[in-house]
Amino acid sequence: MPLPSHRLLSGRLGLWWEIFYRFGPPRWTLYMRNNWAGKRLVIALPYLWLVLFFLVPFIIVFKISFSEVRLAMPPYAPLWEWISEKAIDVHLNLGNYLYLVTDDLYISSYLYSIKVAAISTVFCLLIAYPMAYAIARSSPATRSLYLMLIILPFWTSFLLRVYAWIGLLKSNGVINNTLIALGVIDEPITMMQTDFAVFIGIVYSYLPFMILPLYSNLEKHDFTLLEAAADLGAGPIKSFLRITLPLSMPGIIAGSLLVFIPAVGEYVIPSLLGSSDQLMIGRVLSDEFFANRDWPVAGAVAIAMLILLMVPIMVFQHFQSRELAGAK
Amino acid sequence: MSIALRVLFVTAAAALAVSCGKKPAEPAAPAAAEAARPALDTDEEKVLNVYNWSDYIDPTVIPEFEKETGIKVNYDVFDSNEVLETKLLSGNTGYDVVVPSASFMERQIKAGVFMVLDKSKIPNLKNADPDITQRVALHDPGNEHSVNYMWGTSGVGYNVAKIKAAMPDAPVDSWRMFYDPAVVSKFADCGVTLLDAPSEVVGTVLIYLGRDANSEKPEDLKAAEDVLMKIRPYIRYVNSSKYIDDLANGEICLALGWSGDVLQARDRANEAAKGIEIKYHIPKEGAIAFFDNFAIPKDAKHVKNAYLFIDYMMRPDVAAKNTNYVNYASNNAAALPMVDDSVKNDVSIYPTAEVKAKIVPDLAESPEFTRQLTRAWTRFRTGK
Numbered sequence: 001m002p003l004p005s006h007r008l009l010s011g012r013l014g015l016w017w018e019i020f021y022r023f024g025p026p027r028w029t030l031y032m033r034n035n036w037a038g039k040r041l042v043i044a045l046p047y048l049w050l051v052l053f054f055l056v057p058f059i060i061v062f063k064i065s066f067s068e069v070r071l072a073m074p075p076y077a078p079l080w081e082w083i084s085e086k087a088i089d090v091h092l093n094l095g096n097y098l099y100l101v102t103d104d105l106y107i108s109s110y111l112y113s114i115k116v117a118a119i120s121t122v123f124c125l126l127i128a129y130p131m132a133y134a135i136a137r138s139s140p141a142t143r144s145l146y147l148m149l150i151i152l153p154f155w156t157s158f159l160l161r162v163y164a165w166i167g168l169l170k171s172n173g174v175i176n177n178t179l180i181a182l183g184v185i186d187e188p189i190t191m192m193q194t195d196f197a198v199f200i201g202i203v204y205s206y207l208p209f210m211i212l213p214l215y216s217n218l219e220k221h222d223f224t225l226l227e228a229a230a231d232l233g234a235g236p237i238k239s240f241l242r243i244t245l246p247l248s249m250p251g252i253i254a255g256s257l258l259v260f261i262p263a264v265g266e267y268v269i270p271s272l273l274g275s276s277d278q279l280m281i282g283r284v285l286s287d288e289f290f291a292n293r294d295w296p297v298a299g300a301v302a303i304a305m306l307i308l309l310m311v312p313i314m315v316f317q318h319f320q321s322r323e324l325a326g327a328k
Numbered sequence: 329m330s331i332a333l334r335v336l337f338v339t340a341a342a343a344l345a346v347s348c349g350k351k352p353a354e355p356a357a358p359a360a361a362e363a364a365r366p367a368l369d370t371d372e373e374k375v376l377n378v379y380n381w382s383d384y385i386d387p388t389v390i391p392e393f394e395k396e397t398g399i400k401v402n403y404d405v406f407d408s409n410e411v412l413e414t415k416l417l418s419g420n421t422g423y424d425v426v427v428p429s430a431s432f433m434e435r436q437i438k439a440g441v442f443m444v445l446d447k448s449k450i451p452n453l454k455n456a457d458p459d460i461t462q463r464v465a466l467h468d469p470g471n472e473h474s475v476n477y478m479w480g481t482s483g484v485g486y487n488v489a490k491i492k493a494a495m496p497d498a499p500v501d502s503w504r505m506f507y508d509p510a511v512v513s514k515f516a517d518c519g520v521t522l523l524d525a526p527s528e529v530v531g532t533v534l535i536y537l538g539r540d541a542n543s544e545k546p547e548d549l550k551a552a553e554d555v556l557m558k559i560r561p562y563i564r565y566v567n568s569s570k571y572i573d574d575l576a577n578g579e580i581c582l583a584l585g586w587s588g589d590v591l592q593a594r595d596r597a598n599e600a601a602k603g604i605e606i607k608y609h610i611p612k613e614g615a616i617a618f619f620d621n622f623a624i625p626k627d628a629k630h631v632k633n634a635y636l637f638i639d640y641m642m643r644p645d646v647a648a649k650n651t652n653y654v655n656y657a658s659n660n661a662a663a664l665p666m667v668d669d670s671v672k673n674d675v676s677i678y679p680t681a682e683v684k685a686k687i688v689p690d691l692a693e694s695p696e697f698t699r700q701l702t703r704a705w706t707r708f709r710t711g712k
Binding site: 108 | 411418435438440441563564565578702705710712
């Protein structure tokens with residue numbers, strides 16, 4: 001297996017990366033290799049993008065999270081004021097962070113968000129793995145068709161797709177009406193405003209993010225390894241557990257993170273499909289911001305959530321680097 | 329991400345509403361007519377940026393205003409006070425006229441968002457209903473910053489047949505429908521919903537308990553929370569917009585909703601003609617009123633145009649047209665003769681003097697109380 005370090009990337013970029021692998025790097029990259037200034041530029045652009053659209057907003061939110069709320073425009077106090085030409089008065093309010101631990105609301109909603117995201121990730125994996133495997137084992141012509149079918153729903157707005165689920169799941173919706181017409185049930189099943197609806201929504205919305213990295217990993221497997229295992233007497237289950245599963249680990253990790261991380265902060269799906277007794281951190285954040293008009297505490301919740309999400313990324317990095325070291 | 333998405337959603341909804349609601353472009357007025365028109369005190373740039381609630385204006389009003397004044401109106405809509413407030417508090421909204429509800433506006437005025445209005449620029453203000461003006465003055469002392477557009481109440485919206493089937497002698501004109509466990513439990517199966525508006529809902533619970541709806545006493549909040557916790561098992565969901573559709577198509581049978589929204593559900597049910605009859609009652613114990621008002625942000629760039637627009641909206645014929653369209657009461661007393669009888673005589677829109685006397689405002693809370701209120705509301709929503 002060449003270039004294991006690129007396998008995560010291959011998941012994100014899917015088809016493009018495949019094209020790159022098949023046909024080799026474009027000519028201009030060869031030029032870049034011998035031209036340091038151009039190379040730096042190519043690296044600098046994405047970093048500039050990150051600085052502009054991640055770091056700057058992050059610093060603004062971080063700054064607000066140490067501020068104090070007040071009734072004004074903007075609704076928080078400045079962190080520093082020039083009290084004379086030489087002296088600057090800095091107010092750092094740590095209370096917003098302390099506040100997060102004084103009330104169990106924040107911790108319990110963090111934990112609940114993680115639980116929902118984790119369960120959704122597991123279901124995504126269970127559904128996506130066989131699909132990705134089947135696509136990887138199909139003929140190259142049908143493969144592109146299958147991949148196209150997975151990407152196709154993205155052409156419709158995310159909100160519309162979630163709204164469509166309301167039409168399917170509600171008491172006089174498509175599913176209930178069909179079941180009643182078939183005589184399977186007499187009374188409609190309440191599916192909307194339940195945990196079930198939220199899981200359906202999340203698993204449905206994030207499934208492609210699991211399938212694509214898994215596919216691009218499984219597609220590169222050398223299936224003669226399985227024949228060799230069969231020759232040596234391993235059954236299908238054993239050869240799956242001993243060969244396919246370990247080899248597909250990077251794909252599983254990449255897919256799981258791509259599903260888990262956005263699912264933790266999910267706000268739209270639970271608010272449209274879920275019931276009011278599920279409190280995910282996204283709702284808590286929006287309550288702080290919109291209902292309490294407390295931008296500083298909202299900022300603290302957002303920063304805390306970010307730190308919370310960094311832990312799985314770091315765990316992943318750890319696994320990835322260990323795996324890389326093992327591959328050498 | 330979540331907030332960005334919410335904003336995105338509202339913007340998308342706004343774009344949709346604008347693109348659907350717009351009539352085909354009016355042909356430009358002939359030059360002769362333009363010359364004959366009396367000189368209007370407009371801004372140099374003949375543009376006006378309006379930010380109003382969704383579905384809150386007769387669709388012919390804006391094109392007619394544009395035709396008459398030659399001012400191009402960029403009409404944008406929102407669906408929650410919170411979204412408007414966030415934009416206003418961040419500053420530089422680019423809007424010239426916004427329509428906040430009074431309890432939110434009260435705080436925004438204190439934060440210094442709006443300019444003091446020059447009443448001489450709004451001659452049609454003489455048409456305003458003194459009673460409503462006085463009520464809004466509780467939020468905006470001296471009515472210095474705002475002109476009321478419409479007002480309404482929150483009350484009992486229900487599916488007549490389903491409520492009758494579940495409880496033939498249901499007290500449909502009382503808060504007991506929601507807050508008496510013995511009553512509300514009967515409707516749990518057909519679906520009961522509350523507004524996701526803590527201050528208003530808690531206020532109505534306090535009215536039910538015979539207390540001051542705007543009390544900030546901890547014991548009153550506690551008492552209201554106790555009532556809410558007891559009825560919690562019978563509530564299907566808490567949401568401020570979903571109930572309109574659900575009530576109209578029979579998905580739910582009882583909603584604590586805003587008057588105009590419930591009447592909108594009634595109209596939709598009538599259009600669908602599936603035999604669903606929706607009614608709205610202002611409870612006899614009293615209710616909470618909301619007042620949506622025009623105001624001009626301090627950083628507005630087209631102030632003169634904004635005055636012209638507010639004055640236009642205060643014209644009796646225009647106000648009557650809007651009220652007939654949106655089913656909310658206008659504060660325009662001179663418009664009343666032009667309002668359709670079906671609207672004018674509907675006591676759920678224009679309540680009788682006796683009911684009106686029991687309607688109280690939803691005053692803005694202190695920041696400390698807001699936090700306690702939101703926390704109590706979260707406990708209610710999650711049942712923890």
